[in-house]
Amino acid sequence: MTIRKMHADDWPEVARIYAEGIATGIATFETAVPEYTSWDQGHLPYGRLVATSGETLQGWAALSPVSGRCVYGGVAEVSVYVSARSRGMGVGLKLMQQLIADSEREGIWTLQSGIFPENTPSIRLHEKCGFRFLGIRKRIARRDGIWKDNVLYERRSEIVGVD
Template sequence: MSIRIRKMVAEDWEGVARIYAEGIATGFATFEKQVPSYADWDQNHLSSCRLVAQEGEELLGWAALSPVSSRCVYGGVGEVSVYVGEQARGKGVGESLMKELIVQSEAEGLWTLQSGIFPENLGSIKLHEKVGFRKIGKRERIGNLDGVWKDNVLFERRSNTIGTT
């Protein structure tokens, strides 16, 4: 598999939305019930640090960051979204995306990346641990999805170069 990681552009939305829908369908990737419009997605994510994984013409996965707060003190903290298409899972796509996301986030001055992951999403948990995130806690019954209360395991990665002084 020859994976190329590149900047996401608006024209990628159809493939990104398809992969997002596959994640939603698992029932353990997000509380979202449907893929938002590109305009809504665009508004809720940082304009930098948007990536896609591609092989040939096919998008295999995507990663992006959302701000955690509008307060300036949290300007260096981003929340990770990473999704890998069904056919590409377990093939290193998520790891490639996450490693590049870390590099780009630090280039943009972010000192902390965080994620909230459903406990049953073992692939995402293993991925985060593999690229240097640590478990910092669990929010119990944080949200209800289809009548089932769900927990979120919280993961964080602190930069070794940004925000250390």
């Protein structure tokens, strides 16, 4: 498995894996994959990764800004998606480990995630990578007309913003 920077021409496979995650009903509040331009504008220019094995794209990870306010410039939200055929093979872990390293190189001091409580593989991944449980946002939004909770996790860098 190789982890590398995501390129715009990876989008068809990234979108396919994103659609698989959406279809689970427990990965995101999104119900459709956006157009690349919209997705691109909503994510930071760094921290965009793909995992590949040969020619096969196995998963992707990306960072989104949490706010446009400069005081939150070192805080980013994590997205990690693994292809259905590659789940349980350590792809998410490798993506997350590289995402953490890349985020710290870019000066990010806090990574955060909102996870559906039912998404236990994602919760385990975050905990394995040093994220801590913050709390639950009860009935924070609807997905397919059903109120959903969101479990909040964060990881504070031990090397960025420690002064």
